[in-house]
Amino acid sequence: MKIAVLGAGSLGTIIGALIQKGGYDVDLIDVNHKNVDALNQNGAKLTGFLDTTIPVKAKHPNDYSEVYDIVFLLTKQVFTQDSLTAILPFLHQESIICTLQNGIPEEQVASIVGEDRTVGGAVGFGAAWSGPGVSKLTTEFDTMKKYAFDVGELNGDITERINMVKKILDAVGHCEITTNIQGVRWSKLLMNSTFSGMSAALGCTFGRVLNHADAMKIIANLADETIKVAHSYHIKLENMQGKNFEFLELKDQDAIWDKLDFYHEVWGPHANLKASMLQDLEKGKRTEISYINGHVVKKGEFSNVQTPYNQLVCQLVQQAEEEQAIPDFEKNIVTFQNFLDVNVNAFN
Numbered sequence: 001m002k003i004a005v006l007g008a009g010s011l012g013t014i015i016g017a018l019i020q021k022g023g024y025d026v027d028l029i030d031v032n033h034k035n036v037d038a039l040n041q042n043g044a045k046l047t048g049f050l051d052t053t054i055p056v057k058a059k060h061p062n063d064y065s066e067v068y069d070i071v072f073l074l075t076k077q078v079f080t081q082d083s084l085t086a087i088l089p090f091l092h093q094e095s096i097i098c099t100l101q102n103g104i105p106e107e108q109v110a111s112i113v114g115e116d117r118t119v120g121g122a123v124g125f126g127a128a129w130s131g132p133g134v135s136k137l138t139t140e141f142d143t144m145k146k147y148a149f150d151v152g153e154l155n156g157d158i159t160e161r162i163n164m165v166k167k168i169l170d171a172v173g174h175c176e177i178t179t180n181i182q183g184v185r186w187s188k189l190l191m192n193s194t195f196s197g198m199s200a201a202l203g204c205t206f207g208r209v210l211n212h213a214d215a216m217k218i219i220a221n222l223a224d225e226t227i228k229v230a231h232s233y234h235i236k237l238e239n240m241q242g243k244n245f246e247f248l249e250l251k252d253q254d255a256i257w258d259k260l261d262f263y264h265e266v267w268g269p270h271a272n273l274k275a276s277m278l279q280d281l282e283k284g285k286r287t288e289i290s291y292i293n294g295h296v297v298k299k300g301e302f303s304n305v306q307t308p309y310n311q312l313v314c315q316l317v318q319q320a321e322e323e324q325a326i327p328d329f330e331k332n333i334v335t336f337q338n339f340l341d342v343n344v345n346a347f348n
Contacts, residue, residue, distance in 0.1 A: 007074035198313065
């Protein structure tokens with residue numbers, strides 16, 4: 001069996017290296033020549049809550065030469081079209097593309113490689129790219145091993161091939177098969193649209209958001225909008241890491257204060273982290289904001305669910321992209337506070 005990890009960034013490096021360590025034949029594929037060279041010459045150096053170096057094989061897309069049975073897709077969504085178009089000639093009819101990206105990419109992936117070759121997945125741990133060939137695990141090792149992945153067929157069936165995907169990913173950490181991959185995806189989207197969106201919009205760590213009362217009001221409304229949009233498509237959010245994210249739906253604004261312990265329990269251990277979208281802004285790169293908060297907005301427009309909080313986060317992050325600037329916390333928190341003051345909430 002020939003496996004590819006397409007996108008050897010922070011998560012892809014860790015996932016590919018640990019699959020390789022598990023005895024599988026894996027190529028780590030990346031467009032960054034320096035990263036590919038470092039991985040081939042020095043192995044994958046895993047730091048943070050891991051401390052090991054694993055010999056791996058890495059390739060640039062220009063060097064494809066073999067057909068892949070399974071591809072774990074870990075590129076940012078802004079590169080999905082180009083990445084899959086390049087690898088398409090190196091897939092066979094029964095090849096599997098397992099999406100492990102942020103957001104909800106399955107529809108786009110299926111449109112490129114075919115729905116019959118697409119299975120969904122979500123990653124339950126975090127990482128940061130430290131440089132060519134080096135990736136830092138930012139989630140405690142025991143947590144990663146317990147909640148590493150959720151995967152599922154798009155139609156909810158339990159199939160032989162989804163069990164095979166699970167077996168491979170179990171080499172990294174526990175992989176749970178779900179019959180509601182869209183529910184898992186929307187739970188993960190909520191995680192990203194709230195703290196990742198606000199970290200990028202405010203230019204700060206998750207902890208600074210957690211410790212600011214008005215920022216948490218925005219967080220609560222971002223989560224509520226995400227849940228209500230999911231419900232408009234008859235999607236029920238699945239539990240993740242033992243937590244019921246449906247709990248975060250708001251009946252009114254006073255209900256926000258009942259949710260704060262939940263937020264601190266789930267995101268408190270990650271207080272020192274910055275969103276990958278903020279890291280992209282710091283590097284002058286395009287972010288995935290259109291595929292995270294923007295996805296909530298787009299789907300809300302189709303189903304007539306209002307999403308003003310997600311729209312504002314998109315606006316601030318996209319403005320930073322255009323200006324090639326790091327968002328200023330003090331300036332943007334005032335923007336959010338003014339928005340809270342004038343916004344007529346649908347609950348009241």
